[in-house]
Amino acid sequence: MxxxxxxxxxxxxxxxxxxxxxxxxxxxxxxxxxxxxxxxxxxxxxxxxxxxxxxxxxxxxxxxxxxxxxxxxxxxxxxxxxxxxxxxxxxxxxxxxxxxxxxxxxxDKLHLENNAIMQVLDQIQQKDAYTKEHTLRVTSYARQLAKLCGMNGREIYDVVMGSLCHDLGKIEIEDSILNKRGKLTEQEFDVIKTHVGYGYQHANEYLTDGQAEIVYAHHERIDGSGYPRGLSENQIAEGAKLLAVVDSYDAMTSDRPYRKGISVEDALAELKKGIGTLYKKEFVEVFCHWIENEEIKTTEVI
Ligand SMILES: [Fe+2]
The missing domain is CATH 2.60.120.10 (Jelly Rolls)
Incomplete structure (x- = not known):
């Protein structure tokens, strides 16, 4: 494809x-x-x-x-x-x-699928410019990490498609919450969490079941503390565990209107702290090694 x-x-x-x-x-x-x-x-x-x-x-x-x-x-x-x-x-x-x-x-299939995904990303950009850029960066990181971890071509492709669609559900979240300056209330955070379910519904229109599952599980954490299903360990798709690492890294290092991003060093330290509880060890180690040793080509894609 x-x-x-x-x-x-x-x-x-x-x-x-x-x-x-x-x-x-x-x-x-x-x-x-x-x-x-x-x-x-x-x-x-x-x-x-x-x-x-x-x-x-x-x-x-x-x-x-x-x-x-x-x-x-x-x-x-x-x-x-x-x-x-x-x-x-x-x-x-x-x-x-x-x-x-x-x-x-x-x-027709190719044209419609790719256009449809990019159109939703463009619509999200109207609401929240951050999400589209975040999505494209995360997709690039995810592809590279999947490759470095030895995933095969089909697995890499699934990770790429899942990453590209992981936050599509934000299209359904009210602007006032999505762009709120300042800390979210618990209720507002519950609303933000619904982007996963909405994203899964959108993803099902364009993606295979395996790819859509990556979207659905990208906020699950291996100790069961994630959402929306509270899955743990082997219940979480490998692609979603990988996406969790790069998604968190990009979220931590990005500047937002209400807070400045943290440094690369601090973000990598946070990821390492989450090994075994939040993130899969191998993905964190390979990602950190890559970031620490390679110049990241932000222009690379999927
Ligand atoms: Fe998300």
């Missing part, structure tokens, strides 16, 4: 904010789609469960690199695959145009 990102770019035609899809030809057997993808986007390709979907790419201009093999695809390069055990991830090195021929019609 595809990927989005680069939330500063605006897509004029169909598609999402980083990728534009133009249907060139459709028959009963296949579709030909022109795909334009912005520099710094990440493209994830995967085959569906039936593994019978032939994909053929022809690079017209620009270049992209297979993130696992480092093979660079330039104008004239072709790529053909039918079965993928795990997702293939490409880093888009410069604005890239490719022709994509696909055996099983996907254009």
């Amino acid at each position: 595809i990927v989005l990102r680069n939330y500063e770019e605006h897509v004029i035609k169909s598609g999402n904010h980083v990728a534009e899809y133009i249907l060139l030809h459709r028959s009963e057997e296949f579709e030909v789609v022109e795909k334009n993808i912005k520099k710094d986007a990440l493209v994830i390709c995967r085959t569906d469960e039936t593994h019978d979907n032939m994909n053929f790419y022809y690079i017209v201009s620009g270049s992209l690199k297979n993130a696992d093999t480092d093979i660079v695809y330039q104008p004239g390069s072709t790529l053909c695959f039918k079965e993928l055990e795990t997702a293939m991830v490409f880093e888009v090195l410069e604005d890239t145009k490719m022709i994509w021929t696909i055996q099983k019609p996907l254009y």
Whole structure:
């Protein structure tokens, strides 16, 4: 499937904010789609469960690199695959145009799903500018952490989609509570907590069950102290445990109108303090090691 990102770019035609899809030809057997993808986007390709979907790419201009093999695809390069055990991830090195021929019609689904998610994020931005930017940063962190933890392509893809939709439910929360300056009352916090259930309902429209579960469980904590279901340990999906770490990190380090974000060092210390009670040890350790040692590319995406 595809990927989005680069939330500063605006897509004029169909598609999402980083990728534009133009249907060139459709028959009963296949579709030909022109795909334009912005520099710094990440493209994830995967085959569906039936593994019978032939994909053929022809690079017209620009270049992209297979993130696992480092093979660079330039104008004239072709790529053909039918079965993928795990997702293939490409880093888009410069604005890239490719022709994509696909055996099983996907254009409408792809176009609608990606657009629908970005549209909800745009609507949320009208209410609360923080949430969309937070979502895109969290998605980027989550993808990287999933990769560093050795998750396979499908698991990484599920984490990405779950992260992208994790706070969609905030669209249902009243502005006065969402943007309140100052401490929330207990009642107001109860209202904020409902974003998880609403988000799950939204996510069910666009995501698989496994991806939607990540949305539903992203505020659960391994000692059972989270919400909305008070799940613990193995009851919580792995993707949700991973998302909890990066979501908390971004929330702690972000400046909000009512408080300044804490430093990276302090946020990492907080995460470490929560090992075994709030967060899964492996995810905290790998994330902290990465943040402490790598320069974070905030332009990278999903
Ligand atoms: Fe949330």
